[in-house]
Amino acid sequence: MRKHIKYSLSGILILGIFFIIFSCAKVSPDKLSTEFLPLDGNPLVSFRILLNVGSVNDPAGKEGLCTLTFSMLASGGSKSLAYKEIQKKFYPMATSVGISVEKEMSVFTGTAHVDNLEKYYAIFKDMLLNPGFREDDFKRIKTNQLNFLEKTLVSNMDEQFGKEIMNLMMYEGHPYGHHEAGTVETLQAITLDDVKVFYKEHFVQGNITIGIIGGYPENFSAEVLEDFSSLPGRHTPQLSLPEQRMPSGFEIVIADKKSPATALSMGFPVSISKADDDYFALWIAVSHFGEHRQHLSLLFQKIREERGQNYGDYAYADNFIQGRRKFPAQNYCRKQQFFSIWIRPLANSNRHFVLRQALRELKKLVEEGIPEERFELTRTYLLNYTKLYAQTLGEILGWKMDSKYYGYKDFLAEVQKRLPKITYEDVNLVIKKYLNFENLYIAIITENAESLKDALVKNTPSPISYANPNMPEEILEEDKLIQVFPLDVKPENVRTAPATDFFQKSGVPKK
C-alpha cells in the first residue's frame, strides 16, 4: 500500500506555500521499497538506490565480492554502453554514479540537473539493471580494489588503517569480520562469474529501496518504479548475527611500519544503536567525551588543547563515517554497533603516554559520569548542531532512509523531541550500563612494535616532555599520574605483525 504524507509548511511565507509529498511504500518483502521526496521547482534530482546487502553477504573465501560486484555496476559499462562511452555522456552533465558498500547495506548515488534528468536516468538505469560485466572492466576494477588493500590502505592512510584493524579485531569470526574490500587472497579468487552470480542473487526487488528527491516531473517516480520492477521479485533473507564478543581485558594488535607517527584506535561492541531509547542519552555522554572534530570533545581538550599532542581526539557511540564537512554521512547503518575512540597520529615518543591518557579519561568517565554543566552544554549543542545535518538533497534523502532503518519516521525530528526529555541521571546511568574501561580492542600503527609491546606489558612509566618550559603546574601534576597509569596488558593479548602482512590472507594476521 502506498502511503502519502503531506507536509504543510503553512506559517512560513518565504517562497509561498507548497506541499511536499512523501511517498513511502513497502508492498511485500519481495517487492521494491521507495522513498520519494518530490520538490517542485527544484532544479536538481538526487538518487539513492539503497540495498540491504553488504559485505556480510560475501560468500566464504570470496570476501570482497559485494564491493567488486557493485563497483562493476557503478564504474563499469552497461550492456549497451562501454564505460568510456558512459563517461563521455556523463561528462557534459557533470555527473556520475557513486557506490558505497558497508557491512549490511550498500548505496548507489547520483545527482543530475533537471535539464539532464532524462539523459542521465536512461544511463543510470541501464548501468544498474543491465550491467555489461565486461572482462576489461572486471580486470580494471579488481586491480584497483587489490591495490587499495595492498598499497594504499596499509601504506598511505595510517589513521584509516588503524580504524579498520580495530573493526576487524572486534568481529573476528563474525559476519562483520572482514573488510568490505576483502583480502588479497580472497579477491584473487573472485571470478567474473562470481560477480554475475552475486548480482543475480542479490540485486533483486526485495533488497532495494529506491530513493529520489528533487524537482523531478510528476510521473517520473512511477517510471522508475516500473523500471526496477523488472528485477526478480524476491529478497535475500537477513542474516541472524551472532552475539558480539567483548574483549577480554585489553586485546591489542600492533601493525609495525616505519613511520615517525603513531595512529591509535580503540573500542568495543555496544548492545544498542540509534533504534534504542538509551541511544540518545549515550549520545550525549559520548559527544561530551569526544564529539567528532569539535572543541567540545573532552579528549580533544585534554590531549590536544592542553598538551598539544596531536591534531585531534574523538569518540563515537556508533559507526561514524564523515560526510560533507564534519557531519556524519548516511546509509552506513548496522544492526550491531560499537563504541570507539580515535586518537589522531602523534609522535612515537608519546604513544604510550597518550594511550594511557585516553584510557584514564575513559575510566574517569565511567566511574564519575559527566559533570552536570557539561550535560546541559552538550545537550544544547546536539539540539542545535543536528539542525545542520541535512542540508543537501542527498543528505535529506539519506537521513530519511536511515530513519526508516532505525524505525523512525524522521530521526532528526526525533532528536528534537527526545533530547529535551533526557535527564542528567539518564546519561550517567547509560554510561555505567554500556561503557567500560577495562575491556577494549586496541589497534596501533607504529614502528618498533616489539618495544611498545614490551613497555605495555611491563607497564613501563612513559613520561613526556614539552616545548613549553612553563606548562601549568596542574597539567604537570596530572602527567605524573598519567605516565604511571597502570594498564593490565597480558603478553598473550598483544599481537604484533609487519603492516604488509595485513589484508593478505585475512584482515588481521592470525594469532
Place this chain on the structure above:
Amino acid sequence: MIKSISVVLSLFLLFLIPSMLQSSDIFPYKYKVEQLENGLKVISIPLDNPNIISHYVIVRSGSRNEIEPGKSGFAHFFEHMMFKGTKNFPREVYDDFLTHLGAGTNGYTTDDYTCYFAVFAGRENLEEVIKMEADRFINLYYDEEMIKTEASVIEGEYYASVSSPSRRLFELLRDTAFEKHSYKHTTLGYLRDILDMPNQFEYSQLYKKRFYAPDNVILLVAGDYDHDQLMEYVRKYYSGWEKSNYTLVTPEEPPQTKAKRAHYDWPTKTLPRLVIGFHGPAYSDENIYKAALDLLAETAFSRSAPLYQKLVIEEQKCLSLYASFADRRDPYLLTFNAIVKNEKDLSYVENEIFKELERLKKEPVSDEFLADVKSNLKYSFANALGTTDGIASSLAYYINLTTDPGTINKLFSLFEQVTPKDIQEMTKKYFIKTNSTVVTLTGGKTK
C-alpha cells in the same frame, strides 16, 4: 499531518539552488558590497531561506605571504592561534558560546588566504556571532606559552598527513619548480620551520599586525537576515579595528629556463606517482590566458578526454589521471597528475602526457568537445550552490582573488569566449619542456 522542524528547514534550503543554466549569470544571487572607513569590505547575500546563516571571515593572507626564510607554514600556524580567545572572551567563553549555538565552525588556510567560518541556525544569534568574531580579530590574546603548546599541535597535524605520499609529492614539486616565490612551500610548511614555531612568538605579533587588519580582510555573510541590521552590527563591532597599511611584495619568480626533475623514494609499498608541473599565469577574470588553460586542462585530462580513456580505461596503466590548475593571485603551476599501477610504466605515462600536449599544439580541440567542457564547468558550479553554506564557501574561494563577487560571472563569461584556437595558442605558449618540472615517487624498496 506531521510537523518536522528539521525537515522543514532543510527542504527550504534546497530552493536556494538556482535555475542556473537558464540565467545569464552563473552566480545569480543578489549581493551587496559595503566598505567601512577602516577598509573592511563586507559582502552580504541575504537569502530567502529560514534560519540558516553562514558567516565567513576571509583574511587575504596564506602561505603566499610567508616570504621570509624560516617562516613557512606561519599563516596556517596563525590560523590555529586565532582560536585562543581574548581577554574579553577567553577561549572557554568563546567555545561555550559556539557550542551552545551548535554552530558548524572551523578555519582553513590556503596558499592565498585564510578563512574562518561559522554556520548556524537563528537570525537572533547574528549580533552575538559578529560581536564575538570581531572581538577575536581585533583583540586576540595569547602568550608565549600558548604558542609553544599550539606549535606541538601543528607538528601533530604534520604527523596526521605523514603517511600520505601525495602530500610528499606536492611538497617536492613546489620546492623544485619554484626558485624564489613563496609558492615554493606548501601551506603546512617545511618540517624544519614547524619545529621552530615554538620560538616564533615575536614574529607572530608582527604577522598579526601586518595581515590581520581590516584592509586585508573581507567579511562575507549569506543567509537569513536583514542587510541593514547586519551592517549596523558590523559598524558597531568592527569600526574600532585599525588599518595595517602594510603592502606585501612577493618575490617574483624568474622564468624557468631548463627542464627540472626530482624523485622521492617512499619507504613502504605504494602505487607510483607522477606529477608534471608547468609554470602558468595568475588568476584573471579579464585576460583569456587563464580561462583558456582551465579549459585545456579539462580538454586534455578529464574523464572524457582521449588520453584518460587510453591510459585509465583501455590500457589500464593508471589508477587516476587528472589535470589541476588552481586559481592563485600570483603565477602558479598547471599540473598533470597520474597514479600509475606499475613502476615500469612511469616513463611511458610521462611520455604519453608530453605527446598529448604536443598533439594539442597541432590539432585544435573540436567545437563539440569544447562545448561539453564548458557545459561540465557550468553544471559542476551550479551543483555546488545547493545550500546557504555552498553559496558562501564557493564565493569565499573567488573573492579572495579579486575581492569582487562579480569575478565569478566575469570568469564564466570568459569561458564562453574561449575558442579552440585560444586553447591551441596557450598550449604552444606554456607547455614547453624547459618550463616543466617532473616529479616521481615510488615505494616499497625498504620495509
